[in-house]
Amino acid sequence: MALTPKELLNQLMQTEGAMCAALVDSNSGMLLESVGTGVDLELAAAGNTEVVRAKMKTMKSLGMQGAIEDILISLTHQYHIIRPVQKHEGLFIYYVLDRNRSNLAMARRKVQEVEVQTAI
Numbered sequence: 001m002a003l004t005p006k007e008l009l010n011q012l013m014q015t016e017g018a019m020c021a022a023l024v025d026s027n028s029g030m031l032l033e034s035v036g037t038g039v040d041l042e043l044a045a046a047g048n049t050e051v052v053r054a055k056m057k058t059m060k061s062l063g064m065q066g067a068i069e070d071i072l073i074s075l076t077h078q079y080h081i082i083r084p085v086q087k088h089e090g091l092f093i094y095y096v097l098d099r100n101r102s103n104l105a106m107a108r109r110k111v112q113e114v115e116v117q118t119a120i
Contacts, residue, residue: 002118003118005033008117009033009034009036011114016106017097017098017100017101017107019037019038019039019078019096019097020038020095021035021036022035022041022045023085024094025049025090025091026049026052026053026092028049029046029049029050036096045094048094052071056068069084069112070082070111071083072108075099077098079104080096081095081097081107093111093114
C-alpha cells in the first residue's frame with residue numbers, strides 16, 4: 001500500500017520518542033510536509049539540504065559509487081535521521097527523535113519501511 005507524504009510522516013510519529021518529521025525538497029531546500037514539534041522544521045529543512053548536498057558532492061569527488069541510505073546526526077539529547085527517498089530523486093525525509101526515549105535501530109528501520117511505501 002502506497003502512503004501519501006502526510007501518511008508517511010504520521011507513521012513515523014508512531015515510533016516511541018519521535019518528536020517531528022518532514023519531507024524536504026533537496027533541490028530547493030523547501031519543506032513540503034511536516035508533523036510534530038520541537039524543531040523549527042523550515043530552518044532544519046534548509047540546513048539539512050546543505051548536509052545532503054555536501055555529502056553527495058563529497059561522494060562524487062571521491063568517486064564513490066552507490067546512493068546514500070541515510071545520514072545520522074547524534075546530538076546530546078536527540079537523533080536526527082536524514083533519508084533520501086529512493087523513488088523520487090531530490091526528496092528526503094528528516095526525522096527527529098528524543099534520544100532518551102527512542103531506540104535508534106528501531107527508528108532507522110521504521111524510516112526505511114515507510115520510505116519504501118511512499119506514493120510520491
